[in-house]
Amino acid sequence: MAQPLHDNSCDEHVFSSLFKKHSKNLHDFLYYKFGSQLNPKDKVQDAFIKLWDNCKKVPPEKAKSFLFTTANNLMLNAVAHQKVVLKHQKKPQKHSTNESPEFLLEEKQYNEKLQKALENLTEAQRVAFLLNRVEGKRFKEIAQLLDISVKAVEKRIYGALKKLREDIEEL
């Protein structure tokens, strides 16, 4: 059995490496779960500050679940059941020159439908699905991140895909 190098996260190097390792994932998780209006960046900061305050009690290997739980709770306190708003990043269109107006309109409508459908997913489905599709994470990685089984991730993502397709067709 390998002994953990540090039994708490108080050392600044340990803390810094924890931050580099988890902050982006935590941020993405919060964004996909709660949307943009509650400022996930701030919650990430707050969660890490809490980790620093409690660094004596939290060994580095427990830091991830501490951070996710803390940030999630911080969000839940702030949420008070606000509706999720995901922002479509307005990237410059790749082939904007020779597209017909009909095509552009269609695409716009499709995006609106997709956004509604995404907002209608359960939090668990949306987080897993977007981490998979947008961040390109594999099932195993998501399972580790969320502390659930690979099978559960599979189920969530497949379920999300099915529901999205149904919703888009309906709308």
Add this chain to the structure above:
Amino acid sequence: MEREDLIQKWLDHNLNSEEQKAFEKLEDYDVLTKLSNATKGYKAPAYDSDSEYSIIAEKIKSKTAKNWLKPLIRVAAVLLIGFSIFYYTSTLDTTINTTIAEATITNLPDASTVELNSKSTIIYNKKSWSNNRTVRLEGEAFFDVEKGSKFDVITSEGKISVLGTRFNVKQRQNYFEVTCYEGLVAVTYNEQYMELRPGNRFTVIDGIITNEKEKRTKPSWMSNETTFTSTPLKYVLAELQRHYNVSIDASQLDTQRLFTGSFTHKNLDLALQSITLPLDITFSKNNGVIVLQSE
């Protein structure tokens, strides 16, 4: 290969080239890729963990900076409390009490002495003594004051100011008496100011002021005797009760009668005789109460 399996593998980014081809041949390939590509537009805002870390590092630094401040503040608080308690107690007034039949001698901070008769209290402040020699007195006391700045004795009846002298102050209910034995004593009574020379006594009984001579060199109570000159009997009996813990019933007597004489502090019967014989009074003890009657 099942359609569903292909989709699962596609979702898990786990298609090999053969499977990829099979997947592309699926009828809903277009729908799926379109959905997948459109979803990418909902990417979370870019997150730069380095710049975010620099923000948090700043916050943590200010926190750790406060870490040494906290215990320092605690130590400072303890010191402050300790110092204030010390200051408070050291500037606190000193109080000296005597009970019935007790007399005590006290040195004031500048070697002046106060001798307290029974059932009396003096209050003074050690700290400010050097520039404010003030004693508050309730009861009777003899003062031997060292030469120096003004020395004040404040009673509820009047104020006595001296420079360096020996004098006796007696303040009881409706009874105020100052006797000067040495030096010069200034008495302020009811905004009336007078100076007492050695061998003089200033007495106020029930508002009546009298001036008498005193031949002794120190108060009689200091040799365990109390002396009165033309004093109403009720004050004599009140004084007696300060030296002997007894209750006296004099309801059948005219306690305004004047008494001149003295009684001892050592023997109750002798003291009672000294008071009653000259006034033609008899006394009897009844359930611990001494009843006085005219003959």
